[in-house]
Every structure is written in structure tokens, then in C-alpha cells.
Amino acid sequence: MKLATIYHEDSEKAVLIKQETAYLMNHVNKATGKQWSEDLLLLLQKGEFHEVRDWYEKEGKNQLYPENGFSMNTVSFAPLFRHPEKVFGVGMNYLEKALELSGKPPEEEPVIFMKPNSSIIGTGETIQIPSQSPNVAGEAELAIIIGKTCENVKESDFWDVIAGFTTSLDMTARDIQNLNPRFLQRAKSFNTFCSFGPCLITADELPELSSLKIETILNGSVCHENVIANMMYQPAFIVSFFSQIMTLQPGDVILTGTPGSVLIQEGDVLECRITGFPSLTNPVKSHVHK
Known part of the structure; x- marks a missing residue:
């Protein structure tokens, strides 16, 4: 699984990357009915990272369609997160x-x-x-x-x-x-x-x-x-x-x-x-x- 953080609508949002397409976590949430964090650091700190990984490996790869994401060539990447504890x-x-x-x-x-x-x-x-x-x-x-x-x-x-x-x-x-x-x-x-x-x-x-x-x-x-x-x-x-x-x-x-x-x-x-x-x-x- 690949994750990143991109600049989106004047904020920094976590995305899940499949091949050459980046999917905002709010789209992932719509596809799953979940409420996973849209911030990558929170996703890790709240223990949701492992839930996302399990979902992606079992079924998520087949529930993400390019028309619902952004081409990797069009996004601007931020740091993965800015305030890790250490x-x-x-x-x-x-x-x-x-x-x-x-x-x-x-x-x-x-x-x-x-x-x-x-x-x-x-x-x-x-x-x-x-x-x-x-x-x-x-x-x-x-x-x-x-x-x-x-x-x-x-x-x-x-x-x-x-x-x-x-x-x-x-x-x-x-x-x-x-x-x-x-x-x-x-x-x-x-x-x-x-x-x-x-x-x-x-x-x-x-x-x-x-x-x-x-x-x-x-x-x-x-x-x-x-x-x-x-x-x-x-x-x-x-x-x-x-x-x-x-x-x-x-x-x-x-x-x-x-x-x-x-x-x-x-x-x-x-x-x-x-x-x-x-x-x-x-x-x-x-x-x-x-």
C-alpha cells in the first residue's frame, strides 16, 4: 500500500495511491462507509492505518476507480506529515x-x-x-x-x-x-x-x-x-x-x-x-x- 499527503483546497490531505492515481481518504470513506482520518499522522496515531491496509489488500484494490481520483501528474505533494512526535x-x-x-x-x-x-x-x-x-x-x-x-x-x-x-x-x-x-x-x-x-x-x-x-x-x-x-x-x-x-x-x-x-x-x-x-x-x- 502507498499513502501520501497532497495539497488540496488550501489544506493538506491524506491520499491512498493505486498505480498512478491518488484517492483522497474522504473518497475511500465513501467507498467503505468508514470514517477514517483524512490526516495521515492521525491515521497512524489512531490505529486506523492497519485497518486501511487490511481493507485495501482484501477488497479495496477493486473498489477504487481512476475517475474518482487524481492523476499523480496533477497533484502537489506535501510532507507525509509535519508534526510527528519524534x-x-x-x-x-x-x-x-x-x-x-x-x-x-x-x-x-x-x-x-x-x-x-x-x-x-x-x-x-x-x-x-x-x-x-x-x-x-x-x-x-x-x-x-x-x-x-x-x-x-x-x-x-x-x-x-x-x-x-x-x-x-x-x-x-x-x-x-x-x-x-x-x-x-x-x-x-x-x-x-x-x-x-x-x-x-x-x-x-x-x-x-x-x-x-x-x-x-x-x-x-x-x-x-x-x-x-x-x-x-x-x-x-x-x-x-x-x-x-x-x-x-x-x-x-x-x-x-x-x-x-x-x-x-x-x-x-x-x-x-x-x-x-x-x-x-x-x-x-x-x-x-x-
């Missing part, structure tokens, strides 16, 4: 990236950080280079969307607690990070420094997870690429690790690390491309104080 990130999750930043192999536990909701943007929205740090790096990453409230999750239970995956771009203010590694959190937290979406895709719609290829693309050229199989900390480990620190909630987002970062500047277009997903693309501008 957005986490894992740093240096590929050996090449770890050596690039620290010059040595990683420690036994991953480097982690959090992103504020104010950093969230969606595809097509502008990444702003802050005046405090003109040297900003962008990184393409696979993001995990949590589907159930959970804690102390076993790696073997990974598939039971996630809703699905999406594409993401994680930005870092390199000037600040290079002053002192302890400044990583500040370097990650500027406005527009976390782009994610446009689609949340469940595992059954994707190839084998370990085979997914992640590409960091700048101005149409592939700068870095790698596959999930080469992560030092696999997605199941990452979810288990975070769940042993704090309770995870539906809609929490976990950025799983990048195959490589690229410096960005005004006029650039940064892109995350992952096997099986639509591209996530953001233009870049320098921030101007008003």
Missing part, C-alpha cells in the same frame, strides 16, 4: 561514510541525533542555507515510519511495529559540526534540514529490503550510492535500539543513515532516489533574514 537519525551507518567523517571505523553503538518538527519540509520545498553555516551537506537516506506504540522491541518483531518506509534528505551544517563533534545536534536542527516523503510505502510493495539502493543525487548526477545490505546497523537493529531508549509512537520517523553526503549551495537541486520509490527532490537557496 524524528530520529542515525549517523555514519556505512563504513565509507564513517571513515569520511572520523577517519576510523564506527563504535559498537550508532551515533544518533534528533530533528525538530520545524526542520521538516516536503518534496519541492526549498532547503535554506543558514547564515550561521554556509557549508551545508545533504544526505539521501531511507526513513522508517513507526506504525505501533512499542518499547524494547526485538529485532525479530521489526516488521510488526513499522508502518513502512519513505525517502528522506538530511542536512547538516558542516561549519558547526566541524568546530566540535559535540555540536552535531545543533548542526542538524536548522529549519528545512529534514525533507521526507512523498510516499509512505509498505514492505509488500517493495523489493527485498536489503537490496534497496539509496542514491544521493546533486543536480541530476549521482554522487553516492549504496544498498541497505551494506549498512553497519540494519533497520531492525535501529528500531530495536531506539525502542530500548524510549517508547516509540505511531508516526515517529527514523532516518537510517546515508551512503554519502554532498555540499550544497544556492541554485542546486538535491535529490534522494531509492529503489521502488518516487524521487524526493528539493531546490536549495541561501536564507535571507527579513
Whole structure:
């Protein structure tokens, strides 16, 4: 199943995507007689996501007709949602990236950080280079969307607690990070420094997870690429690790690390491309104080 959020009549509405057509949740509700949330985050938080998925798999695919939806070419995507309870990130999750930043192999536990909701943007929205740090790096990453409230999750239970995956771009203010590694959190937290979406895709719609290829693309050229199989900390480990620190909630987002970062500047277009997903693309501008 594929879900997204689009701009519709001056608001942001959840849609279910079948092939190349997007269906507003209010149309899905008419087809089912349900009253499922029209907001994607609420759909997750209220436990309705799993009901929608079950309906879609059992009968919904045959109850959605293109004339009742919007062509994917005509819609404008928003972020999947703007106010998740938590957005986490894992740093240096590929050996090449770890050596690039620290010059040595990683420690036994991953480097982690959090992103504020104010950093969230969606595809097509502008990444702003802050005046405090003109040297900003962008990184393409696979993001995990949590589907159930959970804690102390076993790696073997990974598939039971996630809703699905999406594409993401994680930005870092390199000037600040290079002053002192302890400044990583500040370097990650500027406005527009976390782009994610446009689609949340469940595992059954994707190839084998370990085979997914992640590409960091700048101005149409592939700068870095790698596959999930080469992560030092696999997605199941990452979810288990975070769940042993704090309770995870539906809609929490976990950025799983990048195959490589690229410096960005005004006029650039940064892109995350992952096997099986639509591209996530953001233009870049320098921030101007008003």
C-alpha cells in the first residue's frame, strides 16, 4: 500500500495511491462507509492505518476507480506529515561514510541525533542555507515510519511495529559540526534540514529490503550510492535500539543513515532516489533574514 499527503483546497490531505492515481481518504470513506482520518499522522496515531491496509489488500484494490481520483501528474505533494512526535537519525551507518567523517571505523553503538518538527519540509520545498553555516551537506537516506506504540522491541518483531518506509534528505551544517563533534545536534536542527516523503510505502510493495539502493543525487548526477545490505546497523537493529531508549509512537520517523553526503549551495537541486520509490527532490537557496 502507498499513502501520501497532497495539497488540496488550501489544506493538506491524506491520499491512498493505486498505480498512478491518488484517492483522497474522504473518497475511500465513501467507498467503505468508514470514517477514517483524512490526516495521515492521525491515521497512524489512531490505529486506523492497519485497518486501511487490511481493507485495501482484501477488497479495496477493486473498489477504487481512476475517475474518482487524481492523476499523480496533477497533484502537489506535501510532507507525509509535519508534526510527528519524534524524528530520529542515525549517523555514519556505512563504513565509507564513517571513515569520511572520523577517519576510523564506527563504535559498537550508532551515533544518533534528533530533528525538530520545524526542520521538516516536503518534496519541492526549498532547503535554506543558514547564515550561521554556509557549508551545508545533504544526505539521501531511507526513513522508517513507526506504525505501533512499542518499547524494547526485538529485532525479530521489526516488521510488526513499522508502518513502512519513505525517502528522506538530511542536512547538516558542516561549519558547526566541524568546530566540535559535540555540536552535531545543533548542526542538524536548522529549519528545512529534514525533507521526507512523498510516499509512505509498505514492505509488500517493495523489493527485498536489503537490496534497496539509496542514491544521493546533486543536480541530476549521482554522487553516492549504496544498498541497505551494506549498512553497519540494519533497520531492525535501529528500531530495536531506539525502542530500548524510549517508547516509540505511531508516526515517529527514523532516518537510517546515508551512503554519502554532498555540499550544497544556492541554485542546486538535491535529490534522494531509492529503489521502488518516487524521487524526493528539493531546490536549495541561501536564507535571507527579513
